Amino acid sequence: MTEILGPPVGHVHSDDLPWVTAGPVGLQVLRVSPDTWVVRNRFEAGFQLPTHKHTGSVHAYTFAGRWKYAEYGVDYVAGTFIHEPPGSIHTLTITEDSDILFIIEGAFIEFDAEGNISGIVDGESTLAAYYALCDAAGIARPDGILA
Template sequence: MLMTETLGPLVGHVHSDDLPWVDAGPVGLQVLRVSADTWVVRNRFRAGFQLPKHKHTGGVHAYTFSGRWQYAEYGIDYVGGTFIYEPPGSIHTLTILEDSDILFVIEGAFIEFAPDGSISGVTDGESTLNAYYALCDAAGIPRPEGILQ
């Protein structure tokens, strides 16, 4: 018996060369995908950069293309070729030891903590996309149309 498949929705795709890099201080940012529950960004961090202590409401997958970084709380160096998974709710402080190029697939929101432990900020896919567009505008770069939704 021959079985035929019905094509489902088209596979979305974007080429990183079609999306501009923007600078947010010591961080280069490229947004690849934003949906209601997941956002995908690629960051180029300069050595010495550190994010505030934070957690995510969902899981985070990350792949390091190059460089060396760690979470200050764990003391494990992640180098080019390393894939990591952060379970929802893990609390950590991303610390860049060498210039690094990292892809993040982030589910949910990013909750930033002040030194006293209070919540100092919340970032999600929509706010990241808005910041990316604002950085494009400020740099005179046309807003890209290829970001997956």
């Protein structure tokens, strides 16, 4: 009997993916596909993302630090796994230097202080920013992160 194998499993090792920084945010992109993107962030205490709404689910795991969503009043510490359903609206706030893995489906829509849409972030735009930061730092663009 001949076994038919599916496509090869995509894989990368985090040691092979560079960390880049943009101010108080460290970024490592692990995977980008048309519908899902996986990033690991190292945030400095005091950093805050704009209020935003997710179009898809988000899964996150905290390796180190403490953070919260300003609207919910729950601290997420090292060892915490969270799931955000599609449509979640919140403001990520870093209370201690943190290291967090995010698996994001779809995009998130950023809002300004008046509630107007101020930007859209998705896997494609995140990958473009990651590559630009690699280029600016003189770091070779990594292979294996595109699905």
